[in-house]
Amino acid sequence: MVVDVLIVTNRLDLPTDRLCDRLSSLGKSFLRCNREDMSSFAFEMDPLEPSLRCRFQETEWTIDGSLKSVWWRQPTFRRIAPEQLPTPAEQLEESQWSAFMRGLSVFNHARWFNSPAATYQAESKLFQLRIAAEIGFDIPITRVTNDPNAEIDLTVGSQIALKSIDTVYLTSGSFQQFGYTQLVDWDTCADANFHLVPAMCQAVVQDKIDLRVTVAGDQIWCDAVLNSGHGIDGDWRLIKRDRLEYRTFDLPDQIVKQIQLLMTSLNLNFGAIDLALAQDKFWFIEINPTGEWGWLDRAGRGIAEGIAHELGH
Amino acid sequence: MRLYFNKTIATLRLLDRGRLHMHVLQKLALRTPRNATTLRQDSEYDTVRGVWLLPEGSLVADDPDEERTSKKNDVETGEDLKGQ
Numbered sequence: 001m002v003v004d005v006l007i008v009t010n011r012l013d014l015p016t017d018r019l020c021d022r023l024s025s026l027g028k029s030f031l032r033c034n035r036e037d038m039s040s041f042a043f044e045m046d047p048l049e050p051s052l053r054c055r056f057q058e059t060e061w062t063i064d065g066s067l068k069s070v071w072w073r074q075p076t077f078r079r080i081a082p083e084q085l086p087t088p089a090e091q092l093e094e095s096q097w098s099a100f101m102r103g104l105s106v107f108n109h110a111r112w113f114n115s116p117a118a119t120y121q122a123e124s125k126l127f128q129l130r131i132a133a134e135i136g137f138d139i140p141i142t143r144v145t146n147d148p149n150a151e152i153d154l155t156v157g158s159q160i161a162l163k164s165i166d167t168v169y170l171t172s173g174s175f176q177q178f179g180y181t182q183l184v185d186w187d188t189c190a191d192a193n194f195h196l197v198p199a200m201c202q203a204v205v206q207d208k209i210d211l212r213v214t215v216a217g218d219q220i221w222c223d224a225v226l227n228s229g230h231g232i233d234g235d236w237r238l239i240k241r242d243r244l245e246y247r248t249f250d251l252p253d254q255i256v257k258q259i260q261l262l263m264t265s266l267n268l269n270f271g272a273i274d275l276a277l278a279q280d281k282f283w284f285i286e287i288n289p290t291g292e293w294g295w296l297d298r299a300g301r302g303i304a305e306g307i308a309h310e311l312g313h
Numbered sequence: 314m315r316l317y318f319n320k321t322i323a324t325l326r327l328l329d330r331g332r333l334h335m336h337v338l339q340k341l342a343l344r345t346p347r348n349a350t351t352l353r354q355d356s357e358y359d360t361v362r363g364v365w366l367l368p369e370g371s372l373v374a375d376d377p378d379e380e381r382t383s384k385k386n387d388v389e390t391g392e393d394l395k396g397q
Contacts, residue, residue, distance in 0.1 A: 007363065011358060012352070014365065014373065014374040015374065016363070017363065017364040017365055017372055017373065017374035018372070018374045018375065020362060020363035020364050021362075021364055021372055021374075021375075024362065030363065032360075032363030037360065040360075056360055056361065057360075059361050162337065162338070162341070164338050168338055168339075168342050170339065170342060171347060173347075174346060174347050175344055175345065175346060175347055176344070176345055176346075176347040177339070177342035177343060177344045177345075178342060178343050178345070179338055179341070179342040179343075180341075180342075180343060182341045184337070184341070189337040191337065193333075193334055193335060193336050193337070194336065194337060196334075196336045197336050197338065199336075199337070199338055238343075294374075
């Protein structure tokens with residue numbers, strides 16, 4: 001069959017299962033390639049045409065100039081050091097399949113959600129803050145520093161929202177550590193080790209309501225994240241899951257326009273944006289080019305259907 | 314007994330020294346047991362349809378009892394594949 005939508009992900013990406021199901025319902029043909037399953041497919045690519053033939057048992061797919069879109073859910077950065085040094089065969093497998101998957105960018109006429117190059121750039125928190133500022137979003141005062149003598153208490157405040165400038169996900173043996181935004185006193189965090197890595201110090205947004213905006217093509221969903229009906233101080237992800245509730249939120253037209261401009265400026269067709277509503281302003285916090293959406297796709301929300309529609313459009 | 318005590322003190326000192334040289338981002342990072350994302354034993358992956366299926370043929374992803382439709386509902390590892 002000739003493929004409308006190419007999906008590049010991993011086996012445990014369950015929200016993408018829903019996309020595949022909804023694409024089938026829409027009558028769109030697709031090929032789902034999971035990173036772990038690549039060698040169980042038989043591929044043959046002509047990068048000049050470009051075209052790709054893929055076979056799995058009795059099924060054969062063809063990708064050519066009629067490909068409409070690519071749903072790309074692959075990591076841009078490697079953040080976990082392997083516990084054991086991979087064998088030469090594993091190293092070869094990793095490097096060559098990764099390159100093959102990146103090489104799917106030969107289908108550059110298709111609409112990418114998102115292109116690896118755009119994701120790479122947009123994953124920089126500092127870059128996205130700069131672009132959001134240019135567009136006119138309100139952004140909390142921000143400093144990035146490893147200088148314990150920086151006058152953060154004067155420029156940002158004595159209490160700050162301390163953030164990493166990239167995901168902090170550390171593993172050690174049978175434990176993992178994940179970094180959340182923490183509200184801390186500058187005096188206590190600017191210790192003798194503060195110079196070891198750069199960190200982001202942001203002004204605390206008080207009395208906020210967290211908003212999660214999911215964007216796919218022309219479609220936008222916005223949810224307020226609440227704890228027992230109220231806004232949450234600090235990082236809402238630290239609140240127990242069963243106390244969180246998600247409510248549909250209508251964004252003002254002006255903010256929707258800014259979001260669309262942000263997506264265009266970052267060359268993204270998909271993004272999960274964190275905003276904070278406080279003091280009648282919509283503060284831009286960050287955008288995740290590969291952000292999760294399955295947790296917000298409750299019954300009737302239609303996110304999977306909406307993304308499938310965009311992919312098959 | 315004395316040897317055991319001395320070894321324990323030495324270990325604690327080492328741990329302290331490690332923490333002494335720890336950046337605040339590492340100190341404040343939430344530490345939890347590491348557990349792999351797994352699916353129900355009786356689910357089966359359909360490569361052509363691109364979905365995990367329960368024995369009765371419905372999608373694992375649409376199963377209200379299956380909370381792992383996203384890593385947000387599992388172990389917090391950040392956004393999709395950020396930890397990879």
